[in-house]
Amino acid sequence: MRLSPDEKIFWKDGFFQLNLTIVTTWMLMLVMVIAAYLVTRRLKNSITISRWQHILEIIVLTILTQMEDVGLKKPEKYLAFVGTLFLFIVVANLFSIVPMYESPTASLSTTSALAISVFIAVPVFGIAEKGILKYMKTYLQPNFLMLPFNIISEISRTLALAIRLFGNMMSGGMIVSILLIIAPYFFPIIMNVLGLLTGMVQAYIFAILATVYISAATQTEEQQLQKSQK
Numbered sequence: 001m002r003l004s005p006d007e008k009i010f011w012k013d014g015f016f017q018l019n020l021t022i023v024t025t026w027m028l029m030l031v032m033v034i035a036a037y038l039v040t041r042r043l044k045n046s047i048t049i050s051r052w053q054h055i056l057e058i059i060v061l062t063i064l065t066q067m068e069d070v071g072l073k074k075p076e077k078y079l080a081f082v083g084t085l086f087l088f089i090v091v092a093n094l095f096s097i098v099p100m101y102e103s104p105t106a107s108l109s110t111t112s113a114l115a116i117s118v119f120i121a122v123p124v125f126g127i128a129e130k131g132i133l134k135y136m137k138t139y140l141q142p143n144f145l146m147l148p149f150n151i152i153s154e155i156s157r158t159l160a161l162a163i164r165l166f167g168n169m170m171s172g173g174m175i176v177s178i179l180l181i182i183a184p185y186f187f188p189i190i191m192n193v194l195g196l197l198t199g200m201v202q203a204y205i206f207a208i209l210a211t212v213y214i215s216a217a218t219q220t221e222e223q224q225l226q227k228s229q230k
Contacts, residue, residue, distance in 0.1 A: 005102040006109060021107040028092055028104065059087075063207070070208060072215040081121055082214070085114060086207035089165070093199025103199070108166045115162035118210045119154065126217030135217070161209060165202055 005020035067075035104110040126135040
């Protein structure tokens with residue numbers, strides 16, 4: 001029983017190796033790109049639209065609404081980043097119904113990469129919104145003594161994002177593997193369904209946390225003052 005798809009290696013040359021996680025990730029990315037092209041190539045601005053455009057609009061509007069409810073101003077600016085994170089995790093777990101498939105989110109390398117992307121995106125969006133000087137000042141709030149603690153907070157929440165997603169995905173895969181040995185027909189079906197539900201929840205949580213971090217980094221002083229007055 002493999003604990004991670006990283007353990008299945010197809011090719012290795014010194015430090016570089018091609019494992020199941022990399023192959024699955026790139027296949028999922030290819031599927032998502034092709035699906036996005038097919039859905040968006042004939043978008044219409046009319047009363048009658050295709051069912052796929054309906055689904056696309058529902059997904060986009062839902063993500064925008066959730067981002068705005070969290071407190072992110074102008075969510076359209078961050079839709080591409082947050083939406084891609086959410087959809088990748090969702091799609092990665094939807095394919096778990098395919099026999100012999102192992103989700104790349106069950107690998108710590110994948111969840112770490114997703115968390116690192118959030119870690120990089122937060123200051124990028126913050127600097128773009130506030131400017132580099134105003135953004136750097138946030139690390140000194142409420143006073144300069146908080147600088148090391150704010151830095152530790154940035155690093156620790158990135159680790160928490162990666163480990164939370166990895167732990168939930170890996171545990172689900174291990175339970176299914178154990179039940180396959182004990183009862184190979186009935187229980188794994190139920191656990192796969194529960195795994196799909198867990199994957200959806202984890203995708204939602206990951207996207208919401210990323211939105212919260214971006215919202216905190218992009219808040220202006222006026223918005224912070226209004227929030228404190230409330």
